[in-house]
Amino acid sequence: MAVYLREMLLLRRRIKRLILSMSVSPLLYLIAFGYAMGKSVKFGGHTYLEFLIPGLVAMSSMTQSFAIATDINVARFYWHIFEEFQAAPIGNVAYVAGEVLAGVSRALISVTVILTLGMLFGVRLHWLSPLFWLAVALNSFVFASLAVALAMLVKSHADQSLLTSFVITPMAFLGGTFFPVDRLPHWAGQIIWILPLTHASRAIRQAAFGNLPGPSPYLFVGITGIIFFIMALKCVNQARD
Amino acid sequence: MIRVEGLKKVYRNVHALNGVSFHVKSGELFAYLGPNGAGKTTTIRILTGLTRLSGGDAWLNGFHIERDTLRAKRQFGLVMQSINLDQELTLLENMDIHGRLYGMTKALRRSRIRELLGYVDLISRRDTIVKRLSGGMKRRLMVARALMHSPRILFLDEPTVGLDPGIRRRIWGLIKQIQHSGTTIFLTTHYIEEAEFLADRVAFIDNGRIVALDTPSAFMARIGKWAIDLIQDDQMKSIYFKDRKEADSFVATHRGSYTLRRVNLEDAFLSLTGKKVKN
Numbered sequence: 011m012a013v014y015l016r017e018m019l020l021l022r023r024r025i026k027r028l029i030l031s032m033s034v035s036p037l038l039y040l041i042a043f044g045y046a047m048g049k050s051v052k053f054g055g056h057t058y059l060e061f062l063i064p065g066l067v068a069m070s071s072m073t074q075s076f077a078i079a080t081d082i083n084v085a086r087f088y089w090h091i092f093e094e095f096q097a098a099p100i101g102n103v104a105y106v107a108g109e110v111l112a113g114v115s116r117a118l119i120s121v122t123v124i125l126t127l128g129m130l131f132g133v134r135l136h137w138l139s140p141l142f143w144l145a146v147a148l149n150s151f152v153f154a155s156l157a158v159a160l161a162m163l164v165k166s167h168a169d170q171s172l173l174t175s176f177v178i179t180p181m182a183f184l185g186g187t188f189f190p191v192d193r194l195p196h197w198a199g200q201i202i203w204i205l206p207l208t209h210a211s212r213a214i215r216q217a218a219f220g221n222l223p224g225p226s227p228y229l230f231v232g233i234t235g236i237i238f239f240i241m242a243l244k245c246v247n248q249a250r251d
Numbered sequence: 252m253i254r255v256e257g258l259k260k261v262y263r264n265v266h267a268l269n270g271v272s273f274h275v276k277s278g279e280l281f282a283y284l285g286p287n288g289a290g291k292t293t294t295i296r297i298l299t300g301l302t303r304l305s306g307g308d309a310w311l312n313g314f315h316i317e318r319d320t321l322r323a324k325r326q327f328g329l330v331m332q333s334i335n336l337d338q339e340l341t342l343l344e345n346m347d348i349h350g351r352l353y354g355m356t357k358a359l360r361r362s363r364i365r366e367l368l369g370y371v372d373l374i375s376r377r378d379t380i381v382k383r384l385s386g387g388m389k390r391r392l393m394v395a396r397a398l399m400h401s402p403r404i405l406f407l408d409e410p411t412v413g414l415d416p417g418i419r420r421r422i423w424g425l426i427k428q429i430q431h432s433g434t435t436i437f438l439t440t441h442y443i444e445e446a447e448f449l450a451d452r453v454a455f456i457d458n459g460r461i462v463a464l465d466t467p468s469a470f471m472a473r474i475g476k477w478a479i480d481l482i483q484d485d486q487m488k489s490i491y492f493k494d495r496k497e498a499d500s501f502v503a504t505h506r507g508s509y510t511l512r513r514v515n516l517e518d519a520f521l522s523l524t525g526k527k528v529k530n
Contacts, residue, residue, distance in 0.1 A: 016340075020337070090331065090334070094335055250301065
């Protein structure tokens with residue numbers, strides 16, 4: 011809990027700046043895509059704005075939970091706080107769980123910001139559905155775990171930015187956030203189905219529309235999250251050298 | 252209290268430690284002296300679990316650092332060379348997080364924070380954000396934080412590096428007080444006067460090996476009590492004398508400038524390794 015609590019204390023100090031920065035991109039997407047494409051484009055009986063907001067939720071929960079990697083890197087390379095954790099009598103599970111939970115918390119705040127923006131834009135979906143929040147939490151779990159694992163492997167802060175550019179940014183645009191994946195060519199669709207964000211955004215969107223998403227996306231995302239979590243545990247050991 | 256046997260560390264092809272062995276007694280202040288890159292920080296990093304060892308064994312208060320890691324980690328507090336405080340948190344929050352990492356109860360954390368911040372004279376700054384503190388204050392806070400869970404051993408890795416002489420002396424006083432309270436202290440430094448002033452015993456480390464281990468006075472007694480520094484053939488040279496009388500008779504026959512001074516640990520290190528500690 012100490013690791014999580016530390017992250018939350020830092021988050022509390024930065025909360026105003028953080029909420030502001032969490033609002034900028036979704037607001038621009040909502041204005042640019044939502045209003046520009048507006049009511050003329052419809053997917054499965056929903057306006058593009060209604061289609062877009064669950065996609066933004068999926069994307070934002072991914073980017074914000076993954077952003078914990080930046081905090082870990084700052085703590086590791088600039089503040090050397092990681093040494094304080096390494097020297098403390100806590101196991102790798104406690105450290106990884108604390109950081110992952112912090113990533114998930116960040117993601118949940120960003121989702122709340124998007125839902126608030128969505129409501130301001132007049133979009134009302136099934137935000138209180140437990141399946142919606144379960145999908146958001148699992149998606150955040152996947153990317154927070156991946157973030158911890160990669161943060162332990164990188165040798166500098168610059169490496170981390172490179173990983174974000176090559177892993178997170180393409181996924182953000184291709185993972186079913188801005189358009190339905192089934193509209194892509196068959197070969198592209200096959201590749202995109204491997205991405206956890208594709209499954210997460212499908213589950214989030216279905217739940218937000220009031221439909222029952224079925225267990226497969228939850229299983230896929232959940233298992234991926236467990237694999238990344240185990241990977242993170244192993245990577246913490248690697249970071250000792 | 253600290254037992255190290257044949258400690259080795261290899262980074263790719265670089266041998267940072269080549270079979271280091273020593274034993275630090277309970278309540279002792281043990282200084283580890285050597286030039287930059289000698290292996291001082293690597294030893295501390297291995298003993299505190301920050302770096303994996305490549306060979307050898309080490310025990311802290313009887314607990315093996317690799318086989319009984321978590322219990323070994325409970326035995327020590329660590330003050331690293333670099334400032335590793337949460338700069339955006341207050342002094343109190345930094346201390347509190349540390350206490351939580353060691354599973355301390357809320358009541359115990361509160362009383363220890365009050366006691367230790369008072370001890371390092373920072374109690375009035377407890378709600379200040381760390382980044383607003385001076386370098387000396389941050390060092391004192393790091394010492395207080397390391398003592399939070401009442402460790403038996405305190406590792407200090409170059410604790411006064413970069414501090415001005417006045418603050419350095421203040422930290423020395425603090426270190427002496429901690430030792431008097433019964434804590435075993437392992438100190439790495441490349442400041443000769445720091446080791447001389449503080450240490451009960453000194454180990455000289457060079458190229459990943461301990462080249463000598465003794466008390467500061469015994470080291471200095473080996474080469475004499477007085478030294479004369481003079482320039483000979485454009486080279487600075489030191490000549491050692493067993494007493495002042497012997498030094499004075501040399502001075503009487505010497506033509507040219509010279510400096511007469513007491514022998515120090517730097518001289519002992521120089522005579523053993525042929526190089527200076529401060530490189």
